[in-house]
Amino acid sequence: MFFYLKCISLQPEIIKSLTMNNYETVFILNPVLSDEQMKDAVGSFEAVLKNNGAEVINVEKWGLKKLAYPIQHKSTGFYNLIEFKADTSLIKTLEVEFKRDEKVMRFLTIALNKHAIEYNEKRRKGAFNKSKKEEAAK
Amino acid sequence: MTLVNEPVNRDQQKKKYCRFKKSGIKYVDYKNPDFLLKFVNEQGKLLPRRLTGTSLKYQKKVAQAVKRARHIALLPYVTDSLK
DSSP states (O other): OHHHHHHHHHOHHHHHHHHEEEEEEEEEEOTTSOHHHHHHHHHHHHHHHHHTTOEEEEEEEEEEEEEEEEETTEEEEEEEEEEEEEETTHHHHHHHHHHHOTTEEEEEEEEOOHHHHHHHHHHHTTOSTHHHHHHHHO | OOSSOOOOOTTTSOOOOOHHHHHTOOOOOTTOHHHHGGGBOTTSOBOOHHHHOOOHHHHHHHHHHHHHHHHTTSSOSSOSOOO
16 A cells, blocks of 8 residues: 555656546537637636646537437537547546536537547548538538 | 248348448447448337347447437437438
């Protein structure tokens, strides 16, 4: 036990890097928001991540999309995607923020395995029909 | 009329295969509802493995992806006219 404590005090950076994971989170914002409110909301979540020592890898705005079923009596929503690298304990903080914020209608955070990381890298570079998606969003 | 069953022409029956193994897809993305549509029926229910030919390993991943897509409203939980 003492030895374990000593290790942490000696090499906090190494310990930290062991618990760092890749995550991605998709959240749906209320469609009645103005553009500015939406940007603020996305910015605030990014800030939560950055302030807690996470590394934001990618932020995507899919724009206003039709929902497959109504959520809170609304049939559309602003989809946002954030990919980040963070400590496991940060996820709870982030999800609490999501729950507190009334602008967020739905959110989903998942941990990425090595295949998912590879896939996302390809996706970011536009190996799939990403361009089509963006056009549709516009 | 004989009581013997007619022989089944096995050559004509196309063998099913797992599309993930065949094309080397290792990750099923829940963010792509168009792709996931291939694995659900008109009502938005998951299709069984015996129809799609997906291997067990990837059927599990497909199921997970469809459930995630449903949660973020990219796919419906219940519907009548998906296709």
